[in-house]
Amino acid sequence: MKNENDSLIANDRFAKYIGIELVRAQSGYALARMEIKDCHLNGVNVVQGGALFTLADFAFAAAATADGVATLSIDAHISYFKSPQGKLLTAEAREIAAGRKLCHYQVDIFDENREQVARFTATGYRRTVK
Amino acid sequence: MKNENDSLIANDRFAKYIGIELVRAQSGYALARMEIKDCHLNGVNVVQGGALFTLADFAFAAAATADGVATLSIDAHISYFKSPQGKLLTAEAREIAAGRKLCHYQVDIFDENREQVARFTATGYRRTVK
Amino acid sequence: MKNENDSLIANDRFAKYIGIELVRAQSGYALARMEIKDCHLNGVNVVQGGALFTLADFAFAAAATADGVATLSIDAHISYFKSPQGKLLTAEAREIAAGRKLCHYQVDIFDENREQVARFTATGYRRTVK
Amino acid sequence: MKNENDSLIANDRFAKYIGIELVRAQSGYALARMEIKDCHLNGVNVVQGGALFTLADFAFAAAATADGVATLSIDAHISYFKSPQGKLLTAEAREIAAGRKLCHYQVDIFDENREQVARFTATGYRRTVK
Numbered sequence: 001m002k003n004e005n006d007s008l009i010a011n012d013r014f015a016k017y018i019g020i021e022l023v024r025a026q027s028g029y030a031l032a033r034m035e036i037k038d039c040h041l042n043g044v045n046v047v048q049g050g051a052l053f054t055l056a057d058f059a060f061a062a063a064a065t066a067d068g069v070a071t072l073s074i075d076a077h078i079s080y081f082k083s084p085q086g087k088l089l090t091a092e093a094r095e096i097a098a099g100r101k102l103c104h105y106q107v108d109i110f111d112e113n114r115e116q117v118a119r120f121t122a123t124g125y126r127r128t129v130k
Numbered sequence: 131m132k133n134e135n136d137s138l139i140a141n142d143r144f145a146k147y148i149g150i151e152l153v154r155a156q157s158g159y160a161l162a163r164m165e166i167k168d169c170h171l172n173g174v175n176v177v178q179g180g181a182l183f184t185l186a187d188f189a190f191a192a193a194a195t196a197d198g199v200a201t202l203s204i205d206a207h208i209s210y211f212k213s214p215q216g217k218l219l220t221a222e223a224r225e226i227a228a229g230r231k232l233c234h235y236q237v238d239i240f241d242e243n244r245e246q247v248a249r250f251t252a253t254g255y256r257r258t259v260k
Numbered sequence: 261m262k263n264e265n266d267s268l269i270a271n272d273r274f275a276k277y278i279g280i281e282l283v284r285a286q287s288g289y290a291l292a293r294m295e296i297k298d299c300h301l302n303g304v305n306v307v308q309g310g311a312l313f314t315l316a317d318f319a320f321a322a323a324a325t326a327d328g329v330a331t332l333s334i335d336a337h338i339s340y341f342k343s344p345q346g347k348l349l350t351a352e353a354r355e356i357a358a359g360r361k362l363c364h365y366q367v368d369i370f371d372e373n374r375e376q377v378a379r380f381t382a383t384g385y386r387r388t389v390k
Numbered sequence: 391m392k393n394e395n396d397s398l399i400a401n402d403r404f405a406k407y408i409g410i411e412l413v414r415a416q417s418g419y420a421l422a423r424m425e426i427k428d429c430h431l432n433g434v435n436v437v438q439g440g441a442l443f444t445l446a447d448f449a450f451a452a453a454a455t456a457d458g459v460a461t462l463s464i465d466a467h468i469s470y471f472k473s474p475q476g477k478l479l480t481a482e483a484r485e486i487a488a489g490r491k492l493c494h495y496q497v498d499i500f501d502e503n504r505e506q507v508a509r510f511t512a513t514g515y516r517r518t519v520k
Contacts, residue, residue: 273428
């Protein structure tokens with residue numbers, strides 16, 4: 001049976017528009033992927049920072065809302081390590097810590113060679129507590 | 131006469147794909163805009179954080195490369211203030227400080243009512259120095 | 261007449277221990293200063309990043325709590341621009357945006373020559389709302 | 391035999407002034423500790439954010455310079471998870487990624503009960519490459 005969270009994530013039109021797929025989501029963890037296409041590239045032919053950010057942000061949202069709690073993003077930080085090689089990006093979101101109202105995640109982005117290309121961290125505000 | 135930077139920015143396919151327009155760019159300053167469409171929304175019908183981030187990142191890139199120096203992003207941080215109202219987002223990028231190798235920008239994102247919806251800050255690494 | 265906030269700020273023993281003085285605080289704005297001494301330096305004889313951060317964080321706390329609302333820090337980001345010259349540092353905190361629960365500040369740190377040495381941004385969680 | 395890095399870290403007067411001890415440092419990893427004293431507290435009697443930041447920043451510097459390469463901080467971000475319990479804080483710095491010029495670290499701060507109280511991330515610029 002699908003819960004409300006499933007539809008929230010399924011209804012993310014921006015993620016869909018840019019070609020992000022959710023591979024797996026459970027409370028505190030999610031894995032997402034994106035096949036690199038021409039539309040993701042910037043003027044120097046590498047994946048635009050905003051595309052990497054969106055992939056990470058989507059994985060964070062999927063993990064943070066997997067237990068059915070609506071979560072608003074408060075802030076997010078991304079550090080870029082290297083240009084991705086190959087055609088596939090994956091993002092793994094993991095909860096670092098969570099309190100009653102706030103949750104803290106890190107998301108690691110890897111390229112097709114499993115080299116880490118970026119690290120994303122975010123803070124979420126949990127709107128309703130079960 | 132167009133310089134190399136003009137084509138770099140014009141060739142940003144991701145920005146084009148999601149509908150971002152550059153209004154103005156000069157050394158240390160840029161203004162970009164995006165009309166909000168259905169494809170920018172997340173599962174709760176507000177503009178996805180990645181779309182806001184991409185708008186800001188594009189304005190930063192336009193400002194930072196306006197003097198013809200290729201600039202790589204090192205890191206970026208975004209804080210979300212409120213959900214945008216109306217149909218138009220604008221992002222203003224301004225240089226805060228710049229050294230020989232590094233430059234530091236802030237980008238303020240406003241909605242159609244001129245309310246600030248987010249603040250983005252980024253550090254760039256200037257690959258070539260004139 | 262002193263309010264509760266005055267004593268909160270006056271009782272910050274860490275700020276006092278490292279020699280930070282509050283020059284002025286009002287709702288959404290504060291100015292703090294620190295005379296640079298040997299105890300603030302790192303192994304290469306420049307002001308330690310932690311000392312700059314603490315100065316900024318203190319100014320943020322003074323501004324954010326000036327209206328009497330207890331404010332917890334959620335996160336903070338600092339970007340370093342250049343090594344300070346001279347013997348005096350000042351930090352100016354300004355509110356960028358505030359909602360019912362969250363507030364967002366930027367703090368600019370200047371050296372004795374009024375050159376900006378760092379930018380600090382922080383998010384606070386307002387524990388009680390008047 | 392001591393190398394240059396040992397003395398850089400040993401000469402960090404700010405870390406010494408606030409009572410931080412280096413437990414262990416090797417290339418890409420360091421462990422530091424700080425016994426919580428009255429001078430570390432803020433006006434509400436919890437460890438000041440600047441003290442946590444400084445502990446983390448010192449661990450980052452010790453790890454990043456352990457191979458003898460001078461490293462400047464470009465930016466740092468800290469997220470606070472909970473108030474520390476007990477009397478001892480430890481900070482573990484780990485390299486996430488490193489290129490020719492830039493290095494990226496995370497530092498986790500734990501209290502005496504081994505609960506994580508904060509996460510710090512930083513980017514360093516490696517001034518000289520061996």
